Amino acid sequence: MEIKNHVTGDYMNFNFKQRGWRASSAYEVKGEVYSRDGKLQYIVGGHWDSKIYAKRPEPGAEKFLVWEAAKRTEMMFHLTNFAAGLNAPQPHLLHVLPCTDTRLRPDQRAMEDGKYDFAADEKNRLEEKQRAARRAREEKNEMYNPSFFRKSIHPLTKDQYWEFTGGYWKDRAEGKLKNYKDIF
Incomplete structure (x- = not known):
């Protein structure tokens, strides 16, 4: 590498x-x-x-x-304390997290709470919801456009990547986030 x-x-x-x-x-x-x-x-x-x-x-x-390496403790799924901490929704941050943040996914929360059957059902429900939305767009010949990112060329590496547009923060400041479709 x-x-x-x-x-x-x-x-x-x-x-x-x-x-x-x-x-x-x-x-x-x-x-x-x-x-x-x-x-x-x-x-x-x-x-x-x-x-x-x-x-x-x-x-x-x-x-x-x-x-x-930090000392490891036995955690489910071989996660480190650091990794598990990244997934935990911090109450003081909930009001500023984007609606798409995976910490808000009900299947993620259920899995980390040890509710594996419910997590599996929720994951399936979310995936089916996403497939249905894609099919509906395809039937209408609509192209999917991400709300907060655009394809761009990185100025240093010259590789293609998804660049954050800043639109989330603008929409949130203007109170427009409520207009986004329920993704979960």
Whole structure:
């Protein structure tokens, strides 16, 4: 994998080693960091599930810790505390979340509350609702246009991406969000 800083031009080649028969090679990563002119700056290595170190390429250079995984607790679906916290709807944010935020999905809430049968039913209901809306648009020969994003070319990477238009915040400030169709 190549990771590039599009502002400075520095880049990194990162290799994820295939897991072999030995446990010591499980989750192993190695890489090199280069300046924009191609000069080797750092050698990086470790295990993506525990610790990653780096060192300068000069002889005798000391390695230093770059990243260390947080201690994991046993959580459902192998989520970390951080990931689970991202999904939890924070009461102080509910009034500013976009209506499309997945934290508001009833199937997501049910799954995280351990109501798996209801979550599965809700997920199916939502997907069928989306399919029905698509079919209705197709019958009317209507093209779907996202409300808050547009296809654009990224100025640094030159890749196509979905650019946020800012329309959500404008519509919310003007009290127009109530006009959006019920998505759930």
